[in-house]
Amino acid sequence: MTTIALDAMGGDHAPRAEVEGAILAARELGVRVTLVGIESVVRQELNRHRHRSLPIDIVNATDVITMRDSPSHAFRRKKDSSLHVAARLVRDGKADALVSAGNTGAVMTVARFVLGTLASVDRPALAAAFPNMKEKVTVILDVGANVDSKPAQIEQFAVMGEIYYRTIWGVKRPRVAVLSIGEEEMKGNELTREASARLKQSSLNFVGNVEGRDVFRGDVDVIVCDGFIGNVALKISEGLVEHIGGMLKKAIKSSLTSQLGYALSKRAFDDFRKRTDYSEYGGAPLLGVRGITIIGHGRSNPNAIKNASRVANELCRARVNEKIEQELSAAAVAARS
Amino acid sequence: MTTIALDAMGGDHAPRAEVEGAILAARELGVRVTLVGIESVVRQELNRHRHRSLPIDIVNATDVITMRDSPSHAFRRKKDSSLHVAARLVRDGKADALVSAGNTGAVMTVARFVLGTLASVDRPALAAAFPNMKEKVTVILDVGANVDSKPAQIEQFAVMGEIYYRTIWGVKRPRVAVLSIGEEEMKGNELTREASARLKQSSLNFVGNVEGRDVFRGDVDVIVCDGFIGNVALKISEGLVEHIGGMLKKAIKSSLTSQLGYALSKRAFDDFRKRTDYSEYGGAPLLGVRGITIIGHGRSNPNAIKNASRVANELCRARVNEKIEQELSAAAVAARS
Numbered sequence: 001m002t003t004i005a006l007d008a009m010g011g012d013h014a015p016r017a018e019v020e021g022a023i024l025a026a027r028e029l030g031v032r033v034t035l036v037g038i039e040s041v042v043r044q045e046l047n048r049h050r051h052r053s054l055p056i057d058i059v060n061a062t063d064v065i066t067m068r069d070s071p072s073h074a075f076r077r078k079k080d081s082s083l084h085v086a087a088r089l090v091r092d093g094k095a096d097a098l099v100s101a102g103n104t105g106a107v108m109t110v111a112r113f114v115l116g117t118l119a120s121v122d123r124p125a126l127a128a129a130f131p132n133m134k135e136k137v138t139v140i141l142d143v144g145a146n147v148d149s150k151p152a153q154i155e156q157f158a159v160m161g162e163i164y165y166r167t168i169w170g171v172k173r174p175r176v177a178v179l180s181i182g183e184e185e186m187k188g189n190e191l192t193r194e195a196s197a198r199l200k201q202s203s204l205n206f207v208g209n210v211e212g213r214d215v216f217r218g219d220v221d222v223i224v225c226d227g228f229i230g231n232v233a234l235k236i237s238e239g240l241v242e243h244i245g246g247m248l249k250k251a252i253k254s255s256l257t258s259q260l261g262y263a264l265s266k267r268a269f270d271d272f273r274k275r276t277d278y279s280e281y282g283g284a285p286l287l288g289v290r291g292i293t294i295i296g297h298g299r300s301n302p303n304a305i306k307n308a309s310r311v312a313n314e315l316c317r318a319r320v321n322e323k324i325e326q327e328l329s330a331a332a333v334a335a336r337s
Numbered sequence: 338m339t340t341i342a343l344d345a346m347g348g349d350h351a352p353r354a355e356v357e358g359a360i361l362a363a364r365e366l367g368v369r370v371t372l373v374g375i376e377s378v379v380r381q382e383l384n385r386h387r388h389r390s391l392p393i394d395i396v397n398a399t400d401v402i403t404m405r406d407s408p409s410h411a412f413r414r415k416k417d418s419s420l421h422v423a424a425r426l427v428r429d430g431k432a433d434a435l436v437s438a439g440n441t442g443a444v445m446t447v448a449r450f451v452l453g454t455l456a457s458v459d460r461p462a463l464a465a466a467f468p469n470m471k472e473k474v475t476v477i478l479d480v481g482a483n484v485d486s487k488p489a490q491i492e493q494f495a496v497m498g499e500i501y502y503r504t505i506w507g508v509k510r511p512r513v514a515v516l517s518i519g520e521e522e523m524k525g526n527e528l529t530r531e532a533s534a535r536l537k538q539s540s541l542n543f544v545g546n547v548e549g550r551d552v553f554r555g556d557v558d559v560i561v562c563d564g565f566i567g568n569v570a571l572k573i574s575e576g577l578v579e580h581i582g583g584m585l586k587k588a589i590k591s592s593l594t595s596q597l598g599y600a601l602s603k604r605a606f607d608d609f610r611k612r613t614d615y616s617e618y619g620g621a622p623l624l625g626v627r628g629i630t631i632i633g634h635g636r637s638n639p640n641a642i643k644n645a646s647r648v649a650n651e652l653c654r655a656r657v658n659e660k661i662e663q664e665l666s667a668a669a670v671a672a673r674s
Contacts, residue, residue, distance in 0.1 A: 105519075132580070133580055133583060144518060147526035147527075179569060181564075181565055181568040181572075182442070182481075182568075189484035189565050211568075211569075212568065212569040212570070212571065212572025212576060213576030213579070214572075214576065215573055215576055215577075216577055216579070216580035217576070225569075227518075228517075228525070228566070229565070229566060231518040231519075232516065232518065232549040232566055232569065233569055233570075233573050234549065235518075235519075235548045235549025235550040236549035236552055236570050236573050236574060237573060237577055238549075239549060239550030239552055239553045239554070240552075240574055240578070241577070242550070243469070244578070244581055246470060247470075
């Protein structure tokens with residue numbers, strides 16, 4: 001049974017959303033959840049629910065990292081925080097995976113330095129799933145763990161992302177592409193040209209370069225890029241969904257006079273919202289660290305926490321980190337031979 | 338009176354949309370339009386409309402650049418194309434501005450090399466307007482004219498973008514920001530750190546770095562970045578708007594059973610569409626070339642062509658290129674002193 005160390009103090013709605021998510025995960029997914037946080041607060045929240053028959057326990061942590069803490073401050077000065085304690089549970093083999101909806105930069109830094117990086121991995125990468133027009137998802141990585149990446153690192157992202165996609169979405173040979181731009185004069189930049197050249201030589205199902213607008217087309221499964229680009233892509237998408245949601249609400253309110261019309265439209269709108277809800281896709285794994293780490297959105301609700309736990313469980317059961325080490329060292333051997 | 342050299346063969350709906358757009362522009366904006374294209378085809382289209390009292394003429398061009406032509410092929414091998422002929426009209430002082438909804442890469446290349454670059458400008462930049470939550474626009478540049486830009490070039494983009502914003506949207510001191518990413522550990526990359534340091538020293542109203550999601554918030558007016566980043570931002574946004582539009586249509590169709598509900602929602606949806614219609618904002622100027630150049634979206638309809646002509650006219654009348662040269666050479670002097 002997978003044991004998940006869940007940072008109970010992480011998200012905007014912590015610890016309530018985390019505790020409810022833990023209950024859903026333990027009940028529906030057959031995982032054990034260790035809630036890590038200020039014990040009295042977490043226990044009080046837990047006692048609001050029926051939980052005695054469920055494999056949930058609490059580990060105390062006396063400090064809390066906030067969304068305003070800088071990653072380096074959180075890492076260096078808050079060693080007793082719920083995040084640090086949860087990461088150490090994974091490091092020490094007392095849990096199999098770390099799940100947190102807290103400060104993304106802090107989670108990345110703590111996971112990277114407390115857990116360490118896998119032997120064949122140069123830099124861990126954060127992978128985010130984008131819903132696409134084919135009603136499937138497209139995974140983009142890195143979305144913010146690194147900047148100024150090297151071509152060989154982009155190739156590693158591709159290997160890790162492909163394994164992640166295969167594991168979670170059951171596609172045998174995911175299509176891999178490099179995020180680039182369309183005009184011939186430049187066909188990308190130095191980084192994308194070199195990364196593409198490497199990927200062409202790899203054993204991956206590399207289909208070439210794609211443009212920003214292809215992210216939502218669903219013609220590729222895994223898109224790799226430097227974390228600066230990926231982060232801009234992710235944040236632009238989140239910002240635009242929020243913006244369009246707001247405009248739409250206004251437009252519907254101002255133009256629909258009948259309650260009937262509003263009610264009918266609301267269903268359509270809610271359906272639309274659900275399909276753009278990134279939390280449905282189970283958070284973003286930080287691939288390449290020694291121990292499965294899933295970072296949820298700060299706004300995670302109980303369902304998002306449950307889904308992040310589901311992804312953590314599936315990655316553990318599929319022994320994703322062993323696969324990453326095997327495939328990367330095989331690729332390194334192939335490159336040398 | 339501004340004379341616009343309009344590439345009549347450029348867009349997906351050429352020459353019909355271009356000719357209708359020319360008529361709207363000549364009638365409503367008080368500009369002269371020179372339609373450049375295969376004369377017989379353009380004249381036939383023009384003759385479908387009442388145009389004799391309008392300042393519209395035709396200049397023949399025997400070749401056409403397609404969306405599939407590479408920019409270098411279009412530039413080197415299609416010197417008799419409507420785009421080349423239109424650009425030469427501007428170069429030779431027979432027109433004041435070039436407007437084309439054709440192949441973006443080709444327009445950028447032809448404009449850059451036929452017209453040349455302004456004396457103080459290192460590299461021209463393409464500026465795109467994004468509608469924001471404050472019901473205003475945020476301009477991002479560069480969105481694809483350059484990759485692997487240097488910090489000094491980003492600073493030039495800021496100066497040019499600021500002048501453009503001031504001119505078209507009448508804001509006295511537009512707020513300028515660098516597009517970056519949020520986590521402290523890296524606070525952007527090498528390029529953004531150096532560009533920000535330069536902008537802090539400049540006389541611009543520089544407000545710091547923004548993240549992808551701030552693009553739509555409306556708290557800044559001009560956002561500068563390398564063309565690779567800007568192009569990904571633009572294409573991601575276009576792709577997502579298309580995707581959401583499609584999902585929404587499906588959701589509305591499947592959940593609304595009454596014709597009334599559909600009709601009521603359709604109004605809201607159309608209103609929403611209109612507000613995300615980038616063509617309303619008049620195309621993207623290629624700033625920094627010797628002669629105003631506006632690139633419309635390939636899908637430009639007559640209204641988009643008219644709006645592109647409007648922006649071209651306003652930039653000409655405001656003598657934007659003189660301002661760019663003045664301000665950039667002043668900035669260069671300041672940097673040296």
